[in-house]
Each structure stands twice: as C-alpha cells, then as structure tokens.
Amino acid sequence: MDDLRSLGMAIRSGRLSPVEHVDDVVRRLAGDPHNAVVALDAERARAEAAALTEELTQGRWRGPLHGIALGVKDLIDVAGMPTRCGSAVLADAPPAAADAPAVARLRAAGAVVVAKLHTHEFAYGPTGDVAATGPARNPHDPTRITGGSSSGPAAAVAAGLVPLALGTDTGASIRTPAALCGVVGLKPAYGHVPAGGVFPLAETLDTVGLLAGDTHSLAVAWDVLDRAEGTGGGIQPPGVAGVRVGVPMDDYWRPADPVIADAVAAAVGALEKGGARVVELRTPMIDELAATYPVIVGAEAYATHAAWFAERPGDYQPATRARLEAVAGLSARQYVDALRTRRRLVPALRAAVDGVDVLVLPSTRLRATPIGAETADGEPVRPAMLALTSPFNLTGWPAVSVPGAVDGLPAGVQVAGVTLEERGVLRVAAAIERSPCA
C-alpha cells in the first residue's frame, strides 16, 4: 500500500477517489490472513467515503487525511461499534454511543474508520497472542507474535491492509508491535492526546497514539491528532544536524538478540553521519525505576477489573486471569511506594540524560517470538517485550519505534524524546529509517 502522503496527494488531485481507496482497504481487510481484524464496518465506511468524494467534487478538501482509511484498536470507542477489548467479558458490549475524542479528531479531518482491530485482551500484555478471538499473527511469519497490545494495528499496517491505525500504549503497546511487525509506532507524551473513550489499562500511564508504514505518514497523521495548525507537511525540517543523541550503555538497555543491537548501532551510525552528536551515557536508577511499572499497572488494572473478575473469572483468557491473580493482593502501601519511587526517580533519570535531545535504544530485547512461547532463547518473553519501552511511560516522554536496518524478522529502534517533542522524535526516526540496510 502507498504511504499516506502519496495517497493523500492522489486523493486531492482526483487520481484516486476516497471511494476507490476505501473499497480497496475494505477488500484487503476482508481477506486479512493475520487475525488483525475483529470487526469491519464496510457499509458505513463506504457511505462516508462517498460523502467525502462528493465533498471533493464540490471543492472541499479537509486536509491530508481526507478520505484516508483508518483502523482502530478495539480498545477505543467508535460510535456504533462495540468495544470488546479482545475479551469474552465484553462479548455482549453494546455499540459505543460516541467516538473517542482521538477518533473524532481523525474523523473530522476526513479519516474513514473502516475496522476495529485486534488487541491483546484488555491491553494487558505485550505479545498480542492472548484474546478471545485468538492470537494475532505476524505478517513476517504467521507462527510468530505481532507483539501487543496494539497487535491488530501493527499487523494490519505491516501487511498493507490499511495505511493508518490508532492504538494505545501503556508500557509497550504501540512501540513493541510496531517493532515486531516492522512499522512505525508513536507513543505521544503522556496527556498529549485525550484518553477519553478508551478502555483504561492504567490511568497514570495510558496514552493514545498512531501506527503507520513510515515516519512521514505518521507525522502527517500526528499533525491532525495533535490538532496542530499545520496541514500535514510531514517531517519539517528534515535532518538531524546538531541533534544531541544519547545512547544509554547500562546492561538494562542491552537487547538479548544481537541483530537488534546491530540495528541500533546502524541507526546511531546513520545519525552521526547525518550530523547528530552522539554521546554514551548511564542511567543508574533505571532498574529501581522500572521495577515500579508492574506494581503501578497491576494496581490500576486490578482496580478496574476486580468486580468483573470476581463474578466472571472464566470469561478472561487464562493468561490474563493469571496476571490479574498475581496483582490481586497488592497493598495500598506497595502502590503508594511505587508512585513515590516513580516521582523521585523520573527527575533523577531526567538529570542523568541532561544534555541530550533524544535517547536512541532498542524497542525490545527480542524480535518476534513464537506464538504462545513464554521464553525464547532462555529469555522470558513478556519482560523482553516491555522492559525497554515502559520506562518512557513512567516518564511520560514521547517515544517512537522505527524499523531498524535488518534482513528477516524486523527489529525496532526506539527514539525517546528528552527535550524534543513528538515532531522532533519523528524527525530523528526519519533519519534512522533512511539508513541503508546493513
């Protein structure tokens, strides 16, 4: 599938109509071989595409998302469609009364919601293989996981089924599936995009963000989601000359898979070649800070699910049930202590990386592992898919995963913003994306 800018230009110029584009996407999604789609609303999508086509004939162009097909993670409300969160618990969920604000922003800009996409059950897992509708399958190898929890968005974009998808990220959930499926995923800064109409996982960490096939497409859509004044210029200005890039050298950040390490090294090399100033640095508080993450997520998730879990434990997938059981006994003291440690160590981390604009590091410790595997190459899978991304949910900083220079299974390179906001992080990611394959 073409990138968003090409599609947008084709639609604006009349070479491609929204109806043609949406029909094409509907056809592709209907044939989805990756279990990425959980609900398709072809009829409404076509009607909206027709209206948007008509608008163009009347000279009205809403901007670069006019007529562009959008997939939405099934954790996020779309008016008229149920939000099932990948769970049998919500098998009978009624249609949502209204679009989530993030959906409404994209729709107002001309995006056409075509489908609800697969999510790890209640977004409580980074693998994408736990859901009432079965595991999502990685387009690069259908025996392997997509990563999660925005499993459907990553798989659908990677497979070229849809050019843009909306996801959520509490600890990994946009960046990890983007990394494992070889697409670009942006977790915005905490609070930057309203989280209304999104089923919560952990309210002090949840963010709503985007997945697309390339950084320029993502930047175009981000301008809309961010409600910026621009009209989708993409990466402006390009280039990384003078950008100060920090590379954390602690053991904590080291991937288990040497291919990922090579991809990060190639990315750093490309940034240096582009004029960035690279410094190695240390983050000695990272283990203690990271240890707060499972407590915070666990406490907040359990509070959400406790009533349902007591009444209908069998409606949860076994893996989710085990995770909820593991956090049911958390005390208020443990949670308060974790919040306090987080408040104390986030400024310490910020101070440790002072002087750089972004951090560049792996998105995950492993590439896509076999579906259902709890360990791979002796590494426990879940932490491998969470540990390198969740620190930036704790800090609230924006972060993007961009495909690294790798043959075979994709590896994600993560760019986390220290002084740079989302656009700056995408600009750095674009320079990595352009780096030649090793």
Place this chain on the structure above:
Amino acid sequence: MDDLRSLGMAIRSGRLSPVEHVDDVVRRLAGDPHNAVVALDAERARAEAAALTEELTQGRWRGPLHGIALGVKDLIDVAGMPTRCGSAVLADAPPAAADAPAVARLRAAGAVVVAKLHTHEFAYGPTGDVAATGPARNPHDPTRITGGSSSGPAAAVAAGLVPLALGTDTGASIRTPAALCGVVGLKPAYGHVPAGGVFPLAETLDTVGLLAGDTHSLAVAWDVLDRAEGTGGGIQPPGVAGVRVGVPMDDYWRPADPVIADAVAAAVGALEKGGARVVELRTPMIDELAATYPVIVGAEAYATHAAWFAERPGDYQPATRARLEAVAGLSARQYVDALRTRRRLVPALRAAVDGVDVLVLPSTRLRATPIGAETADGEPVRPAMLALTSPFNLTGWPAVSVPGAVDGLPAGVQVAGVTLEERGVLRVAAAIERSPCA
C-alpha cells in the same frame, strides 16, 4: 497582642523595634500555659531581631513582616531545629539542615522564627490532644482540645503569644484548630505553596498555610507566602458587593451544635447585608466524595509510616497506633478506587456549585470538646472535626476558617473558594469577621 498591620506599622515607624517585639513574644511563649510550644529558640530569634533592627536604622525595610515573630508547626523544617512531629519516633531527630521553602519565604521577608509549635502526632488527627508532649490546651478552656493538627499554632495565636503561625492542612489541620480556638486559618489551594521540608501526611492532600488573629493580618502574611508583588495591603478591595455566595443545604453540612449553625446564619446574613447574593444549593455527591478521604489519607500515611511502625510501634501514641493499624490492610484496589471516585466526583461537585464564587458553611460540627473525649453530645469527635473541612482538600480549593459571631467557646465559619482564590476568600471572610455579635 496587636494585629500584624499595627505591629508592622509600629516597627516601620520605629515606635517598636524588632528586638522589643521579639523579646515580648519570647517572654510570652516562655510562659505558655497551653502546651502550645515545643521548642523555643530565643537566642537565635533575638540575634535575628537585632540584625533586622539594625537594617531598619540603615533605612532598609523588607516589608510588612519585617521583624515580626513567627511560630512554626513542628511538622515543618526550620534550619537548626529538629522536626519532631509531636512523636517519640522522632525524639532523636537531628536539627533540620534547611528551612522549608515556606519558612524561607517568610524569613526572607523579615519574619523571625521564634518557636516550633505543638502538632497532633504526625498531623494524623484533628484534635490536637495526641502528642508525645501531651495534649495542647484550648486558651478558651484548658480542659478542652485546641483542634488539630495545627494545635500549637492555633493555641499560640489565640492566646496572644505570637501574632502569626505557619501550619499545615491535609483535611482539617489549619481550619479546625482555628475554629476551635477562635482565630483565622487559611488553607491555600493545593499546590499553591510548596510542601517541601514538611513531613508528609498525605501527599495528594497536604497544604501549607497560615494562622493569624484576624483576616487582615492573615492577608498581609499571605501576600508574602504567595510571593505576590504587593506590599501587604491586606484585604484589597474590601467588601462583598456582588459576590455570589452558595450555602449547601444537604444534611451532610449541618453542624451538630446549634450555636455553630447560628454563627453560620449570622455570617450569611452579614454577607447579604454587605451586598452579596446568597443562594442555597445542594451537593448530592458529597457523602460518596467524602468517603474517599479516610482511604486516601490512610493509604498515603501508612506507606510513610509502615517501616517505622513495624520496628517501633511503641514509639507511637496509642491513638495514632490504632489509626495506623486500621489502615494497614488497605488494598491497592481500595486506594485506586478512592482516587478514581475523587477524580470523578470533584468535577461533579464543581458543577453542582456552579454559579457561585464561594461556599459558606461551618468549619466543624462541634465546638471544642473535652480533651481525650471520643464522643461529645453523642457525636463522634473525630469526624465532627474533619467532615466539613476535608472535602476542600479533596477538591484542592482554598478555604479559610474565620471566627463566627458567638459568645463563649468559639465557632468557626468556613469560606471555601469556588471561583475565588485565597485573597477573594479572605475578603469574604473579612466581611463575616466584621459581622456584629448575635
């Protein structure tokens, strides 16, 4: 003792020197019959007063707090003095290395810290009769409580020992002792005054504020604590013409003591006479919102004390021990649920009172009760001293307690800011303070 403005003018004009004023205060505090003083630093206070006197002879005047004696609740750090928090747990606390920022602000403006004042143990109680140094005694009747936890500040100001005191308020702790002792107490909006250097009770509720003998004195000191540009003009402009005053009519807000109800009615009458528009209103969510308070305080306080409490339970007063035991078993779920209910209902309360600038209501349900009494007139004392003030810690709104028109034991009338900030709330309080005795 004279009010702050009179003292300030006397000092500025040279009729009273800081040395004379501080000597007078030291003498009064040394004779304290109310157990309000826990530590007196006469030597340093005199040295500072001498330096401030010398400054005046050289033509330097720091502002309306130049040379004014200040008492500080012994929960707040003053450089060179230990912070014992009313507890044997901290009997061996070393001297604090630095002033709390709130102390530093007042000191930089010329205030002279003369004494650390009594606090309910670790500020975890609204009565003021639980502390390693014994109960504080109400100057209006030494067999009765001062209220707490800023017990010493309220008693010392009420007895004319010191013109100004710094306290803290997590649920009641400035307003309740102010009400029971017949002085003015201001709890600023949450976050308005930095809470650094203050021993925490509950970090999502803690505030640092002031107690003084009258609203004008308090307004002068607030200008300094708030770091406003003004030079202590007091209540500017005076009067309440056009101010919209809401009077909540729900059972929840009704005092048990009819004298308090009469004081509130007289206050409302005075405001109406002053040109305020009074409307009665309902706050149907108040019971559910208020029920979150003990969970939030309990969880946060227990997390702070858990390690000490496990090691040295006998160093806590029995009443504090019982309270900590009661909250030791709180689950993360209960705490998260309470935070969520608070986040949901604070906007609901704000909507219910929309259209008014302030609420006027009792500060407490009872006037000062006998020391050690757990019930009075069939009412449990602790909730009677907490229930009407703690909602404004949950909302974060500024609130002041001002003496109502009462003979005998004082009754406090509370003014809580909806649209008005601290200065506006003090302006309304000033109009109540001036109301004639019934």
